[in-house]
Amino acid sequence: MADTLTTTSGFSRASLPAPTGQPAFVTALRERALEAFEALPVPSPETEEWRYTDLTGFELDFQPFAEGGGPEAVNRHGLLAAAGVSGERAGLQIQRNSEVISTQLGATATEPGVILSDLDEAASKHPDLVERYLHSLVPADRSRFTALHAAFRTGGTFVYVPKDVRLELPLQTLTYLDADGAAVFPHTVLVAEEGAEVTFIDRFASPDLDRALSNAIIEIHAGPNSKVRYVCLQEWGHGVTHLSVQRAHVDRDAEVRTLVVTLGASLSRSEAETVLEGDRGTSEMLGMYFGDGDQHFDHRSIQDHIGNETASDLLYKGALRDSSRAVYTGTVIIEKDAHRVDAYQTNRNVLLSDRAKADSVPNLEILTNDPVRCGHAASVGPVDENALFYLQSRGIPHAEAERLIVYGFFREVLDRIALAEVREGLERAIEAELEG
Amino acid sequence: MSENTTLEIRDLHVSVEGREILRGVNLTVRQGEVHALMGPNGSGKSTLAGVIMGRPGYVITGGDVLLDGESILRLTPDKRARLGLFLAFQYPVEVPGVSVVNFLRSAYNAVKNTDGDDENRMPALAFRKLMKEKMAMVGVDDDMVRRYVNQGFSGGEKKRMETLQLAVLEPAIAILDETDSGLDIDALKAVAAGINQLSGPNLGLLLITHYQRILDYVTPDHVHVLMGGRIVRSGGPDLARELEAKGYEGLRAELGIEAEGDEAEPERATT
Numbered sequence A: 001m002a003d004t005l006t007t008t009s010g011f012s013r014a015s016l017p018a019p020t021g022q023p024a025f026v027t028a029l030r031e032r033a034l035e036a037f038e039a040l041p042v043p044s045p046e047t048e049e050w051r052y053t054d055l056t057g058f059e060l061d062f063q064p065f066a067e068g069g070g071p072e073a074v075n076r077h078g079l080l081a082a083a084g085v086s087g088e089r090a091g092l093q094i095q096r097n098s099e100v101i102s103t104q105l106g107a108t109a110t111e112p113g114v115i116l117s118d119l120d121e122a123a124s125k126h127p128d129l130v131e132r133y134l135h136s137l138v139p140a141d142r143s144r145f146t147a148l149h150a151a152f153r154t155g156g157t158f159v160y161v162p163k164d165v166r167l168e169l170p171l172q173t174l175t176y177l178d179a180d181g182a183a184v185f186p187h188t189v190l191v192a193e194e195g196a197e198v199t200f201i202d203r204f205a206s207p208d209l210d211r212a213l214s215n216a217i218i219e220i221h222a223g224p225n226s227k228v229r230y231v232c233l234q235e236w237g238h239g240v241t242h243l244s245v246q247r248a249h250v251d252r253d254a255e256v257r258t259l260v261v262t263l264g265a266s267l268s269r270s271e272a273e274t275v276l277e278g279d280r281g282t283s284e285m286l287g288m289y290f291g292d293g294d295q296h297f298d299h300r301s302i303q304d305h306i307g308n309e310t311a312s313d314l315l316y317k318g319a320l321r322d323s324s325r326a327v328y329t330g331t332v333i334i335e336k337d338a339h340r341v342d343a344y345q346t347n348r349n350v351l352l353s354d355r356a357k358a359d360s361v362p363n364l365e366i367l368t369n370d371p372v373r374c375g376h377a378a379s380v381g382p383v384d385e386n387a388l389f390y391l392q393s394r395g396i397p398h399a400e401a402e403r404l405i406v407y408g409f410f411r412e413v414l415d416r417i418a419l420a421e422v423r424e425g426l427e428r429a430i431e432a433e434l435e436g
Numbered sequence B: 001m002s003e004n005t006t007l008e009i010r011d012l013h014v015s016v017e018g019r020e021i022l023r024g025v026n027l028t029v030r031q032g033e034v035h036a037l038m039g040p041n042g043s044g045k046s047t048l049a050g051v052i053m054g055r056p057g058y059v060i061t062g063g064d065v066l067l068d069g070e071s072i073l074r075l076t077p078d079k080r081a082r083l084g085l086f087l088a089f090q091y092p093v094e095v096p097g098v099s100v101v102n103f104l105r106s107a108y109n110a111v112k113n114t115d116g117d118d119e120n121r122m123p124a125l126a127f128r129k130l131m132k133e134k135m136a137m138v139g140v141d142d143d144m145v146r147r148y149v150n151q152g153f154s155g156g157e158k159k160r161m162e163t164l165q166l167a168v169l170e171p172a173i174a175i176l177d178e179t180d181s182g183l184d185i186d187a188l189k190a191v192a193a194g195i196n197q198l199s200g201p202n203l204g205l206l207l208i209t210h211y212q213r214i215l216d217y218v219t220p221d222h223v224h225v226l227m228g229g230r231i232v233r234s235g236g237p238d239l240a241r242e243l244e245a246k247g248y249e250g251l252r253a254e255l256g257i258e259a260e261g262d263e264a265e266p267e268r269a270t271t
């Protein structure tokens, strides 16, 4: 009979990525992570963190590695189109399945020291740099899944922007998955040194699959006075289980803006955290999700204020059709010695069917005695009946009125997305979702 | 739409949450006529307007509402609008994220292009020209139509926006529910001038109001008083002036009606 060990048999010492060519610190990390993976429990729905997403029966019988097919696969599989690039890029990297198959840094990003690279390659070429940052914000032993990630990750993206270098155009990685039954471990390490500016887009796309696992980690280091924009577009096909942990560290006077978009996957759990450690750091966290069918979305966020005069503002909005399901759990932490902090958190959900369901769970942990400006708002409900009647009274049929209202509902987030290309892409995506 | 659209309210009885608000209202408004409907707070004026337009939440316990002889009570609000009905809301609704321009274009195309053929939608440029014309008529500026529908609008701006919608959609019969309330003197003049320009043989108007002032600009053919769920008195323009002088209390005494419920409350001071 199958016991818990055989269910994880795809992930064993024997199937760890070959140590050839990888620096010693990576090999050691994998070894330690594998031990942690084997030792850590399957997250239990008894715990607060996993209350809404029960993975106790989730079989980890995935292929730990699937080939990328080399640079030719970019054209053969139409991956430039899948990257959804409609504007200029400072650089574009494409990973198919477990391997990075193409990396191009454009002419505008030739400032000395800018790196956009396969994470494994970066670990070999710049071992000191990568060792300093890899798994520094999301430690391997944070959970059974992050441990699995640290042990088996291949590919991934390393972005480094040196001091005072400002990249006007965005950098992007497309992670494309078309190997049914595979597990992929997307990993983005984004480092902006003091005074640097960078925008990075992570896009995850796949056709509908029977079953696949995306186990992702994103680590963002915003140095003093830097400006970082990070966009995550999760557009996996059906059948994919997406588990991601994103954590940003914000140094003094730095500004980090993140956007998490969840449209795809059958089950998507996305944790986004910002740690405001330096004084006067600011963070904007935007989120958008649109569920249909029986999709299950679990979004979690943490805004952790350590430094003085730090400010964070979070806005997550989602719409749910059919029998889709979403939960949002957000925590604002104001640490003991943080003074003059501003922290806001808003989550709104609109239900487009009787069978759709959403929960919104805001938490405040104020450990300082200092007065803080802090606010949170949450709502779950159907389309505003008064607004519907108002539009209908002007001749607009019910279905169109609902579309207009839901589209308008997302406007608040869309209006805050600085990158026109991303905003327009999302407008089209929402329209498509609304057309059903 | 026929040449002379007629809205007929026939012995209408309506309950809200188990309470009967309208108790047999009879009223006929023809295209080209101007009717004023007055009545104390809570007497059911907005309820009547809502029922005509198809607002959800009412129980119609008797009577009928007909447009050109056909009952419209089973039609959805958008169908009623496409048949030529319009309601300017007493409390216009905010629609976050939907710009006035987009909203009005959708509405215009829905109302004017009832076959629903996308080919026949008015091109953006032509629509902008039409908007400009109507905006000038009711005194709404560019800035306002680029904003989201009623979001952050002042009370007066909301009322102007209702008037703009009336001007753009050109209904056969329009009910204006206190469109004159909450306006400063200049805004009242602008809105009244707009309504005046629109009124004519092609528009039937039911003006719900508390004030004589608007009726100085838009002279009604008929004035009706709604009290106790019924129209208790109808007359010419003089009736409004008479009411202003003696108040509903006076009329009540004259007609021998007992005050009841919130009808006895004094008028809101904010209007």
Ligand SMILES: Nc1ncnc2c1ncn2[C@@H]1O[C@H](COP(=O)(O)OP(=O)(O)OP(=O)(O)O)[C@@H](O)[C@H]1O
Residues within 6 Å of the ligand: B016, B017, B021, B039, B040, B041, B042, B043, B044, B045, B046, B047, B048, B057, B090, B262
């Ligand atoms: N949705 C509702 N739920 C509960 N009561 C309602 C509802 N709509 C109307 N009523 C009640 O019906 C009565 C009539 O209200 P209505 O708004 O029609 O009055 P009105 O004549 O328009 O008053 P005003 O001059 O203040 O605008 C009031 O007592 C009101 O409280």
Ligand SMILES: [Mg+2]
Residues within 6 Å of the ligand: B045, B046, B047, B090, B177
């Ligand atoms: Mg009213």
